Amino acid sequence: MNSQAIAANVAAEATRPARARWREFCALALGFWAGEKSRRAWSLTGFVALCIALQLGAQLSINEWNRKFFDALESKNVEALSWATILLPALVALSGLAISGTLVARMTLQMRWREWLTEKLAGWWLEDQRYYRLEIAAAEQTSPEYRIAKDVQLAVEPLVEFAVGFLTALATALAFVGILWTVGGALELNLFGARLVLPGYLGFAAVIYATIAGGLAYFAGRPLVPAVAQKNEAEAQFLSELTRLKENAESIALIRGDADELSSVLQNYRRVVTAWIRQIHRNGVIATVQSANGALVPLIPLVLVAPKYLTGALTLGAVMQLTAAFVSVQIAFNWFIDNSVRVAEWMASANRVDELAEALESLDIAVIMEEKEFIDFGVSDDDTIHLEDLAVAHRNGRIVIAGANVVIPTGEKLLVAGPSGTGKSTLVRALAGLWPWGSGRILLPKDAHIAFVPQKPYIPLGTLRQAMLYSISDKDITDDMLEGAMRRCGLGYLVKHLDEEQRWDQTLSGGERQRTAFVRLLLERPQIIIMDEATSALDEESQVSMLRLFNEDLAGATVISVGHRVGMEDFHDKKLVLERRPAGAHITSRKLQKSLWHLFDDAALH
Structure with a gap:
């Protein structure tokens, strides 16, 4: 697809009315019946349809049994009553098995469909760092994790129930309207001396009444859709606020921010209450x-x-049969009345899932709508890193770095420095491919293995061994290699805890987490290492110990690091300084004279 076609599609997406979102969700979700899992989807669908047919057959049999039983009761036919009594348990058992089978089939279909859609959305979200770029480019898409974990469930499970309910209601209505038509017969009326015959009058009456009741329910429930959507959005924002508070608990506790946080939490909850009250009124x-x-x-x-x-x-039996049939028709036609609230909740969740899908879909083509440039990434032909006329911008277009023309040879250690706010971290993210906004070119060696070390390394859930080996693709790392790397990085005292499972992200200090990142570097042996304040939590001696790795164990790696602490220059060959200017920060570079710091013995460090 060419850029003009993409731009046209994006523009159409931007002007799409909100009421069409549930249709877009259905188009996305129905891929379950067309993709790799289509065989399972159709098998489960067929099983559900079979169970619905058995359930309807049982209902018709019980309806017919009602007529025979009450006719026998009216005529005091003991033999007929005896046969009806004997037949009843079999009919009840058939009905129970059909209902149970429908339930199992429906729940299995719900589970498998949700599993498929969750895998699709989660994979889409986590692929190509979209989870990171979404926070920057589409910050209005709040709580993508809630939409995947909860809204997918609330959008898929009711949809299966609606489909099963609709098919059951349609089949039931057609079958029992037929009974009303045939058994009820015609009604003869004398109006002013004229004889009027109404054929199948009970069938017509059932349909007319159901239509009136359904219409009233529709108009009563229609305003509920936006009310439910507002409540769900308020609930998601409230959950996001609580999650943010939990993630920053230590910082809040240290500065005694309890009162401010309580005020913020209660303010968010008041929004939930307000939205909830609107929904309660509509439910009334x-x-x-x-x-x-x-x-x-x-x-x-x-x-x-x-x-x-x-x-x-x-006969009395016919009266009881017709009454039961009329009620069955109303139950079938009143399906919309009984499910109007759930339909509204489903539409709200389906809209939220589609909003996430739209945001993920538009990440890579948003630049066409905004008519901004992106940084061009390419492959260098001389195994070095090239920054050619590189300009790095904020998403709003403001240039933060301009005029960058730098060549970084293989094995060179480059320090990026400059005043706060000049875009050091942004430059590092651009080099790592996480920040596309700007212009110019970044050329990297072909198939180069690049490792990015942030200021706060990520520690996953699980054992300490899993934390140390996180993101390392080489699975042939021995215990001796891992333990040696941990001792080299001052974490030898943790070797005995390698197979313990606990919240290591909360147990390890900031310095230990940064040392963990260096353990991964020793095991991974990347060709290019990009660091952003990777030693900020270490004391000076520990920083020296970690940086000496680049002159010894990782001497052949190209290193690009952001840092401002004393002693950083002694372990780098060149320094890029970002200088603040009106048109954006510019880069100047100079070679560094090595001191003797890196010769100090650090054998006593732990």
Whole structure:
């Protein structure tokens, strides 16, 4: 697809009305029946349809049994009553098995469909660092993790129930309207001396009543959709606030920010309450419609069949059969009444899932709409790193770095420095491929193994061994190699805890987490290492110990690091200084004269 076509598609997406989102969600989710798992999807769908057919057959059999039983009771036919009594347990068992089978089939389909969609969205979100870029480029898409974990469930599970309910209701309505038409027969009326015959009057009455009740339910429930959407959004924001508080608990506790955080939490919850009150009001209106309908449904068929029963045209068994059939038709047609609240909740969750899908889809083409330039990434032909006319910008277009023309030979150790706010970390993220906004070119060696070391290394859940080996693709690392790297990085005292599983992200100090990142570097042996304040939590002696790795164990690696602490220059060959200017920070470089710091013995460091 060319850029003009992509731009047209993006523009169309931007102007798409919100009411179409649930359709877009369905288009995305229905891929379950067309992809690799289509065979499983269709098998489960067929099983659900079979169970629905068995369930309808059981209902029709019980309806017919009602007529025979009450006819035998009216005529005091003991033999017929005995056969009906014997047959009843079999009919009940058939109905129970059909209902149980439908439940199991439906829940299995829900589970497998949710599994497929979760894998698709989670994979999409985690691929190509979209989880990172989404926070920058589409910050309005709050709580993507909530949308994947919860909204997918709330969008998929009810949809299966709706489909099963709709098919069951449709089949039930058609079958029992047929019974009303044939068993109820025609109604003869004398109006002003004229004889009027109404064929199948009970069938018509059931459909007309259901249409009126369904219309009232629709108009009563329609305003509920935006009310539910607002409540779900408020709930997601409230959850996000609590999660943020938990993640920053230590910082908040140290500065005694409890009162401010409580005020913020309660303010967010008040938004939830306000949205909830709107939903409660709409639910009250719907409950009124449901209550009136529930009171009328059992009485209307009795009133309609009473004239024919009193004239002897209908037996007691026929009256009971027709009454049960009329109620069954209403239950089928009132499916929308009974599910109007859930339909509204489903649409709200489906909209939120589609918003996430749209945001993920538009990440790579947003630049076309915004008419901004992106940094061009390419492959160098001389195994060195080239920055050619590189300009790095914020997403709003403001240039933070301009005029960068730098060549970084293989094995060179480059220190990036400059005043706060000149874009040092942004430059590092651009080199790591995480920041595309700007212009110019970044050329990297072909198939180079690049490692990025942030200021706060990530520690996953699990054992300490898993934390040390996180993101390392080489699975042939022996215990001796791991233990040696840990001792080399001053973490030897943790070797005995390697196979212990606990919250290491909370147990390890900031300095220990940074040492863990250097353990990974020793085991991974990357060709290019990009660091952002990677030693900020270490004391000076520990920093010297870690930086000496680049002159010894990792001497052949190209290193690009951001740092401002004393002693950093002694372990780098060149220094790039970002200087603040009106048009954006510019880069100057100079070679560094090595001191004797790196010759100090650090054998006593732990």
